[in-house]
Amino acid sequence: MGSDSITMILQLAVMILLIGVSAFCSSAEMALFSLSRPKVLSYKESPVPVRRLIWKLMDSQSRTLITIIFCNMFVNSMVSMLDETLLEKLHLSPAATLAASAFSGIVILLLLGEVTPMTIAYVFSDKWAETAARPVYYAYRILTPLTALVEHACNGILDLLGHVRNVGLKPEEYLSFIENGVERGSFTAEEGKLMKETIALRRKTVESVMRTRSELYYLTPEDTPETIRNIIRKHAMPYLPVSRDERLDNADAILSARLFFSLPEEARKNWLHSACVQDHALFIPEASTLEKALRTLKKARAYAALAADEYGAVSGLITQEDIFSELAGRSVELDEQTEFDVVKVGPNQWMFDGMATLEFLKSTLSLKIAPERFSASTLNGIFCELQGSIPQQGDSVSFDHVTMYAHAVSGNRISRMLVTLEPGDALGADIEGGSVV
Template identity: 25%
Template sequence: MFPVYEIVGLLFCIIMSSYFSGTETAITALSHMKISILKENHPFISPVLLKWEENPGIILSILLIGNNIVNIFGTLLAGRIAFIVFSDFSRGMVDLIAGITMTFFVLIFGEVTPKTFAKINPEKWIIPALFFFRLIDWIIMPFAIVLSKMAQFFVKIMGGNNKPSEITQSEIEYIIEKSSTDGVFDQDDQGELLSSVIEFKYTIVREIMTPRTDTKFLSSNTTLQDALDHVQEWGHSRVPVFKDNLDNIVGILYVKDLINFIIFEKHDLNEKVLSVARKIILYVPETQKINQTLKKFQQTRNHLAIVVDEFGGTSGIITLEDIIEEIVGDIQDETDQNYADLFVRIDENTVIADAHISIDELETYLKITLPESSDYSSLGGFIINEIGIVPPVGYFLLHNGFSYIISESNEKQISKVQIKFPAVHKSEDECDQ
């Protein structure tokens, strides 16, 4: 009797071995950028890629378990086929024939060929592969979780660490030095960039966020026409939408969504903006480290998060651009201010400063040093922290020889501050002359 079913089963096992081997190679060959693009363009496989970023051990365990299962069954079927076809041979010879044949087919068609193709063309392989993966992972997942936990246990008792090793300062210095040598950036920027990278992991959201008072919001009752007028005036690509009060954020309006709804879907301009706003909102606490926030942005594919205080109230917003600027410096766009906007020189010893300027920018421009505190991050915050109130126009504060006179303010915040410094002191502009 010819072993038809056994041969079909063996072919299936070899095909599945090829699938598991190729998928393992393809997914490990994908860069973070390619994974992000695939998640954006192929929502169905996005959960698998997200799981891969969060816990690659689970995905690898599923692939390895699946590969071993089909290889074991394939070996059994190969032995059965050899026993039927070579029934006149001794048992030892039959086992030898089955072993050699199975090894050849697994190596060529189950390992070398699929892995070579997947390594060269990871995206072509991974898209259809992960479609199928989503259909089978729930079967193997329980075994993979147990295997992953056991592996972590044995790694731990052998003195290993399950957490990936962090990049060291010497490695960072080498990367920056190499990039400078290759002309990626000027050598003059090396020190500043190195300092930014090292301090990055210690910076918290509150230090770089846009505070609530400086954030533009839209009410949920705003019409599409009014929303369009506002975003054209503000120049922002994303705007939080609130209902009743600013502590109740109910959506994020993406300007591209607004334009698409108005132009292509012909929505009534009197319709409320909440119908267009996206309801999935990312919240982060003020005290979260920005490297953790960056990871959240990557995992959720958001570019804006609502910052909340310890009581759940809205403190402000933080964007992906804010975080990137902490490393590479300002990313200038149509809404950004420069020093010319933040300072107006009155005479050689006097400037008018925007009270929202950060302490770092103020110290850089005026070559002064102000006390550091987690209670404030701007010039206005420093003054309020010093005197304990929001001062009226004309209020005078003397600190380390510098005079701070309130030029513009209201009951909620300081807007402009006149700064007088000693005649011997020079700002950045004067030092450059």
């Protein structure tokens, strides 16, 4: 075998090797850039080192892309030069040389170096991304000076074209990710629903959930424990602002009814300086989103805050419970709710959760109501059935000797319902204690 033949065989072997490198570059690009943004973000704190490496590469994805493209173009150029050298040594006719060049350059390189590996990498993107991450990272480090220069030039051009950098995940992308996760079994349907409701908090404002000013009652430092107890019982207020100058707009503290009742009788006499009082009144704009309001409440370690309108006047009161109930109240299925809270607020008057069942009302107040009387199974549904429209705060309906009053409304449902019985129907309904939700 002559030296020319050996040279041709070596050149052919090198060309095949380069086509393999080209295939690797193409497949690595496809695998890495096929990973969803949420998945890449989840790799940041992954215990698997190669996944953290993927996050590092995709965190600087423009340089990673430049690195892969540069390597691929360099390899393809080398393949083209070797191809021309081999064809010259074959001494073919011009037509045969053109045909062989087209076959090797288009069919072989395109099919084996681009299309096929990219298709395979797309199908197995997760596994192949982990396989390709280390070699790509090594090339990334070696070519950093070059890629930094190219990236700077590209960013300058993109800035001139109005490109916006560092755009975070949009709500639509999160929702799409959640839906895909539910379809693939990553999340249960209930988990997906809860996450969607959490994202929906971004659009809801304090004004849509808060207790309005007309519902509020405030305390003064001179109020006795008995007065406070009567106000809480009568108006079913879990939190009460405290004002030293008898003006709600100047409230400077907030009392928790639950903590007040947990105090011993003797400690209630000094209630203003006890643990039941949040000694600073936190104010939140009523136009704030629930997401911001919850973050503000947690940062201040406050359980409630007063909502203020654009003029600085108190327009309502918002609590952490209100925000959580807005989230969970619409996410939990009715048949999953097995326990409801009730509190007796006055003679023959009880405060119920609007989503409590008719059976719960019957058993709690010892009422006899025929099962076929209503088609709805919840108090909120019965209220709508009797009224024939979506309930508004302050609406009331009656049946037999029972009066139902919409004490608080969240969205299109009653969150707190005041139920009043005529004295003759209150037998067996002597309930003390409980809590308001």
